[in-house]
Amino acid sequence: MxxxxxxxxxxxGPGARGQALEVRTSTPAPAQTRxxxxxxxxxxxxxxxxxxxxxxxLPSGWTMLVPPTNERVEGGQVRSGMxxxxxxxxxxxxxxxxxLRVAGGLEVPFPxxxxxxxALGVVVADAPRASAGDYAxxxxxxxxxxxxxxxxxxxxxxxxxxxxxxxxxARLAPGAQVEVVVRVTLPDAVATEQHAVQxxxxxxATASASAVTTVPTRRGVSGAATLPVRVEVSxxxxxxxxxxxxxxxxxxxxxxxxxxDRRTPLVAVEGSRWVGSAGVLAVGRVPGNAVTVPGVxxxxxxxxxxxxxxxxxxxxxxxxxxxxxxxxxxxAPGVRLMADARWQAGALAWAADAQWARPLRGGAWQxxxxxxxxxxxxxxxxxxxxxxxAAVGAHAEYAASIEPGGMVxxxxxxxxxxxxxxxxxxxxxxxxxxxxxxxxxxxxxxxAYRWAGGAALKVASVARTRFGVQPPDxxxxxxLDVPGxxxxxxxxxxxxxxxxxxxxxxxxxxxxxxxxxxxxxVSASPAAEPQVRVGASWAGPVTSRLTVKAAVGTERxxxxxxxxxxxxxxxxxxxSTVGLSSSFALGGEGVRLNSLRVTYRxxxxxxxxxxxxxxxxxxxxxxxGAPVAGLRVVLGxxxxxxxARGVYTFEGVPAGTQVIAVDLAALGVxxxxxxxxxxxxxxxxxAVATRDFLVMRAATITGVVRAPDGTxxxxxxxxxxxxxxSVTRTFSGAQGTFAFRGLVPGPYRLRGVPESLGGGxxxxxxxxxxxxxxxxxxxxxAVTVTAVERQIQLQDGGTLxxxxxxxxx
Numbered sequence: 001m002x003x004x005x006x007x008x009x010x011x012x013g014p015g016a017r018g019q020a021l022e023v024r025t026s027t028p029a030p031a032q033t034r035x036x037x038x039x040x041x042x043x044x045x046x047x048x049x050x051x052x053x054x055x056x057x058l059p060s061g062w063t064m065l066v067p068p069t070n071e072r073v074e075g076g077q078v079r080s081g082m083x084x085x086x087x088x089x090x091x092x093x094x095x096x097x098x099x100l101r102v103a104g105g106l107e108v109p110f111p112x113x114x115x116x117x118x119a120l121g122v123v124v125a126d127a128p129r130a131s132a133g134d135y136a137x138x139x140x141x142x143x144x145x146x147x148x149x150x151x152x153x154x155x156x157x158x159x160x161x162x163x164x165x166x167x168x169x170a171r172l173a174p175g176a177q178v179e180v181v182v183r184v185t186l187p188d189a190v191a192t193e194q195h196a197v198q199x200x201x202x203x204x205a206t207a208s209a210s211a212v213t214t215v216p217t218r219r220g221v222s223g224a225a226t227l228p229v230r231v232e233v234s235x236x237x238x239x240x241x242x243x244x245x246x247x248x249x250x251x252x253x254x255x256x257x258x259x260x261d262r263r264t265p266l267v268a269v270e271g272s273r274w275v276g277s278a279g280v281l282a283v284g285r286v287p288g289n290a291v292t293v294p295g296v297x298x299x300x301x302x303x304x305x306x307x308x309x310x311x312x313x314x315x316x317x318x319x320x321x322x323x324x325x326x327x328x329x330x331x332a333p334g335v336r337l338m339a340d341a342r343w344q345a346g347a348l349a350w351a352a353d354a355q356w357a358r359p360l361r362g363g364a365w366q367x368x369x370x371x372x373x374x375x376x377x378x379x380x381x382x383x384x385x386x387x388x389x390a391a392v393g394a395h396a397e398y399a400a401s402i403e404p405g406g407m408v409x410x411x412x413x414x415x416x417x418x419x420x421x422x423x424x425x426x427x428x429x430x431x432x433x434x435x436x437x438x439x440x441x442x443x444x445x446x447x448a449y450r451w452a453g454g455a456a457l458k459v460a461s462v463a464r465t466r467f468g469v470q471p472p473d474x475x476x477x478x479x480l481d482v483p484g485x486x487x488x489x490x491x492x493x494x495x496x497x498x499x500x501x502x503x504x505x506x507x508x509x510x511x512x513x514x515x516x517x518x519x520x521x522v523s524a525s526p527a528a529e530p531q532v533r534v535g536a537s538w539a540g541p542v543t544s545r546l547t548v549k550a551a552v553g554t555e556r557x558x559x560x561x562x563x564x565x566x567x568x569x570x571x572x573x574x575x576s577t578v579g580l581s582s583s584f585a586l587g588g589e590g591v592r593l594n595s596l597r598v599t600y601r602x603x604x605x606x607x608x609x610x611x612x613x614x615x616x617x618x619x620x621x622x623x624x625g626a627p628v629a630g631l632r633v634v635l636g637x638x639x640x641x642x643x644a645r646g647v648y649t650f651e652g653v654p655a656g657t658q659v660i661a662v663d664l665a666a667l668g669v670x671x672x673x674x675x676x677x678x679x680x681x682x683x684x685x686x687a688v689a690t691r692d693f694l695v696m697r698a699a700t701i702t703g704v705v706r707a708p709d710g711t712x713x714x715x716x717x718x719x720x721x722x723x724x725x726s727v728t729r730t731f732s733g734a735q736g737t738f739a740f741r742g743l744v745p746g747p748y749r750l751r752g753v754p755e756s757l758g759g760g761x762x763x764x765x766x767x768x769x770x771x772x773x774x775x776x777x778x779x780x781x782a783v784t785v786t787a788v789e790r791q792i793q794l795q796d797g798g799t800l801x802x803x804x805x806x807x808x809x
Contacts, residue, residue, distance in 0.1 A: 367384070
């Protein structure tokens with residue numbers, strides 16, 4: 001709390017006993033609330049009573065909410081009080097000076113501190129309720145805070161549509177607004193009819209809003225059901241490669257999945273209880289025991305069990321035909337049993353696995369046992385268990401392979417404890433191998449602490465030894481993570497065997513619209529020269545279609561060459577991209593190309609037969625009832641042109657709800673069609689659906705928003721609702737003007753949203769909320785915004801109570 005101690009002489013009259021009043025004011029530290037409370041204390045050190053009659057002089061834009069009180073201060077008495085002032089929405093963050101005037105000419109200055117209050121607001125200004133093709137959504141972004149903001153805009157699509165955001169950045173003063181337009185290019189196939197575009201504005205504050213538009217479920221050029229297929233082709237210094245993947249639902253409800261490439265081609269068809277697959281597939285269910293071979297497999301599933309049967313071929317191992325069966329069951333909650341058997345080259349391989357898991361208070365425990373036999377006669381066994389509850393966890397595991405010439409084994413145990421911000425771990429691992437029959441032992445321990453701000457410190461060490469053969473080898477690692485606008489990690493490593501010490505540091509931050517990374521390190525050991533490592537990387541969007549990632553660095557500064565890795569991807573349609581990845585060595589010999597690869601990816605829609613396809617047709621007429629020829633009508637991803645009779649027809653339309661409309665580009669700006677995009681068309685299987693359109697001259701509503709004194713009001717959100725319930729939005733501009741263009745003639749409801757202005761409260765007055773808009777007409781509207789006054793009554797010892805607004809002068 002800041003205090004300003006000011007003593008002044010206040011003339012109390014000609015009497016000799018009149019002495020100085022001592023006045024002290026205090027202003028609290030900046031708060032995020034708009035109102036500022038200033039306390040004061042008045043002390044009369046003399047014997048005569050004096051009257052304290054203060055008045056306030058406030059900076060421009062400030063108003064008094066609770067005034068200071070006049071009071072009589074007796075000799076030797078101390079009185080205290082407070083007053084509350086509030087800045088208008090246009091007052092910026094900073095420190096302002098006010099003056100407390102007292103009778104007799106005394107002026108006591110006091111500070112008024114307005115804290116930084118970054119705030120952004122995003123609302124949907126305009127977006128089509130439905131669209132048969134690509135469209136644009138408009139958003140209005142307002143700086144609702146009291147500091148200037150450098151704002152970045154980004155958009156997301158729930159359907160993976162290609163989004164072009166303009167502008168991508170803006171600097172907004174307090175109260176300033178900017179219109180952001182998101183142009184949407186829909187993909188060839190979508191999974192839902194509801195397309196949500198979310199615009200996010202990010203500066204010191206973040207805000208977002210979503211516009212939802214109904215779009216058709218596109219099913220290819222034929223209108224029939226399709227199988228979405230993803231195609232990837234790449235070529236470069238490592239050769240040429242390709243990959244085709246797809247998944248969808250076939251007629252009759254069967255699910256289909258395909259993956260075609262050089263290494264793991266696979267085709268699978270799935271019914272309600274069975275799955276059939278062919279290609280390179282896994283035979284076996286027990287973890288660690290399955291093999292991948294080319295072949296065919298059939299799976300049948302029950303409610304809590306499943307069985308597999310497979311036939312494969314292992315030509316590379318000259319094992320010939322492989323026959324495999326597998327089963328899995330869950331006879332009780334938390335219990336899972338699996339068993340595999342494979343017959344190949346005249347020998348049997350088998351495996352079995354049992355798992356049992358149960359919940360505990362604040363955690364759970366799990367047991368697992370596995371056994372398997374190989375055609376060579378080797379038998380493997382494994383047992384493991386783990387438990388975690390609250391802040392404690394433990395894990396133990398033992399595995400062994402029993403061979404005709406002996407046995408190798410492996411055992412490990414570890415535990416963790418996380419009390420609050422601390423974390424501790426200990427573990428031990430011992431075992432033998434076929435090449436090293438002497439047991440090896442490894443012991444590790446770690447500890448970590450995480451601060452409330454996100455910083456974390458971790459210390460870990462491990463010691464290894466071979467009993468009777470090798471002395472212990474100890475390694476230690478210390479890691480410190482520091483969060484913030486620049487995220488930094490420090491790492492220190494030490495190894496006793498080589499005597500080496502290494503230090504590494506990395507920093508991550510946001511820069512130039514992307515992510516910038518910087519790294520550096522140094523290492524030294526008695527047997528080698530010190531090595532210095534440096535590098536930097538950046539990844540982010542260059543435009544809405546192009547993203548780039550680049551990294552440069554060297555592992556031995558001054559000795560090893562620098563390496564430059566660059567990757568880029570350009571999206572020229574929502575479903576098609578071309579990518580480039582390259583690596584170069586930069587050194588004394590110049591620039592050497594290490595690798596280069598170009599990859600093309602696209603999505604296709606393979607038509608599938610659909611006996612439920614229907615026909616959609618209709619006529620397009622003008623206001624006089626005459627046919628309109630040569631007009632384009634859009635249905636999903638397809639279009640048709642009206643003939644001389646104004647008739648259009650679509651064949652092979654899938655059943656369901658469709659979005660159909662007259663092409664807006666063909667209508668131009670002077671004509672509109674009714675019904676518009678907001679009216680869906682329900683198509684029955686195998687039937688004929690009809691939709692007629694009426695083409696009319698477009699109407700316009702224009703207006704000006706003003707205050708009662710005629711001053712233009714900027715930033716008022718206006719909503720226009722037609723008779724179908726579709727809402728169109730816009731904001732008043734810098735001169736208070738607004739316009740709704742391209743309207744279908746008919747009745748509309750217009751309303752202003754006073755909350756969009758901020759501050760307030762305000763009343764919005766229109767001549768009439770209902771407007772009748774004739775064909776081709778321009779209807780003017782005058783909108784008045786009035787600030788609503790409020791009276792407050794301060795009750796001693798009580799609260800502030802709102803009263804009815806005044807009605808008289």
